Amino acid sequence: MRCRICGKKAVYADQRLCKEHFIEFVKRKVEKVLKKVMNLEEKRILLAVSGGKDSLTMAHLLKGFDSEKELLYINLGIPDYSDEAEKIVRKFAKEHEYKLNVVKLSDYGFTIKDVYEAWKKGLIREKVCSICGLAKRYIFNSFAFEHGFDFVATAHNKTDAKAFAFLGIASGNFEYASRLAPINPGKKELRLVGRIKPLFYVTEKESMLYALLNRIKFLEATCPYAGGASQLRAKQLLAKIEEEFPNFGNNLLKLVRKLPKKEQELRTCEICGYPSTRRICKFCRVRELLNRHA
Ligand code: Q46
Ligand code: ZN
Ligand code: ZN
Numbered sequence: 001m002r003c004r005i006c007g008k009k010a011v012y013a014d015q016r017l018c019k020e021h022f023i024e025f026v027k028r029k030v031e032k033v034l035k036k037v038m039n040l041e042e043k044r045i046l047l048a049v050s051g052g053k054d055s056l057t058m059a060h061l062l063k064g065f066d067s068e069k070e071l072l073y074i075n076l077g078i079p080d081y082s083d084e085a086e087k088i089v090r091k092f093a094k095e096h097e098y099k100l101n102v103v104k105l106s107d108y109g110f111t112i113k114d115v116y117e118a119w120k121k122g123l124i125r126e127k128v129c130s131i132c133g134l135a136k137r138y139i140f141n142s143f144a145f146e147h148g149f150d151f152v153a154t155a156h157n158k159t160d161a162k163a164f165a166f167l168g169i170a171s172g173n174f175e176y177a178s179r180l181a182p183i184n185p186g187k188k189e190l191r192l193v194g195r196i197k198p199l200f201y202v203t204e205k206e207s208m209l210y211a212l213l214n215r216i217k218f219l220e221a222t223c224p225y226a227g228g229a230s231q232l233r234a235k236q237l238l239a240k241i242e243e244e245f246p247n248f249g250n251n252l253l254k255l256v257r258k259l260p261k262k263e264q265e266l267r268t269c270e271i272c273g274y275p276s277t278r279r280i281c282k283f284c285r286v287r288e289l290l291n292r293h294a
Contacts, residue, residue, distance in 0.1 A: 044150050045196070164177070
């Protein structure tokens with residue numbers, strides 16, 4: 001198969017593009033998101049990296065855009081997996097001349113392994129991934145706020161967004177689905193830093209191909225606690241439906257983006273001062289519970 005633009009050998013069959021035109025195609029998708037940020041070149045952006053293909057693809061792509069950027073890696077204390085991921089991120093940062101910040105979840109008093117143990121004992125009802133996601137969001141936001149960043153960039157891709165929309169609709173949580181967007185501006189008065197998802201229009205397949213074509217070394221191991229993640233399940237179900245209805249996920253995404261946006265009512269946590277829907281934020285509640293049973 002030949003590239004539909006220049007006639008060279010195609011590497012991406014879905015769009016019939018050669019390596020060069022595929023990379024350009026992905027860059028344009030990222031540009032579509034970044035264009036929504038006013039005065040991007042003056043902004044400080046904290047890139048949340050995990051060592052996986054999406055976050056390193058994001059960091060690689062953002063090198064090509066003007067603005068001040070640093071990386072943040074959170075070592076979650078997942079046996080073997082977290083240290084291996086940290087090594088990969090350190091190597092990536094060095095090779096691509098990024099300033100890297102590393103934070104350990106254990107500095108906040110617990111690890112994801114502790115969460116898993118507590119869940120096994122029935123002390124925590126939520127799935128490990130949901131507490132893990134919460135801890136990551138909390139640390140990215142507080143770190144960015146304390147270090148004067150304008151945005152936290154996360155590597156959620158289009159396939160994630162479709163799964164998110166699917167889960168929101170499947171569970172009837174339309175409020176949750178309505179907040180799905182490539183950019184969320186944040187609220188300084190609540191110590192809530194803005195969010196960008198530069199890969200919002202890039203599919204998982206495209207992100208993987210970009211990483212491979214650019215020889216990005218990423219973490220291939222899967223997290224030992226990933227098994228039951230509902231997002232993974234939603235992706236598998238969606239892929240199955242899309243075999244018969246190829247535009248199902250895209251249409252779902254279009255649909256939820258038309259839902260009236262319902263802002264979450266937020267206040268600040270009485271313990272840590274970061275945004276919360278209740279008097280004490282979930283992160284502080286989890287931390288307190290794990291400390292009590294440590
Ligand atoms: S690291 Fe954490 Fe993921 Fe592992 S425990 Fe779940 S959320 S699967 S991206
Ligand atoms: Zn070409
Ligand atoms: Zn708190």
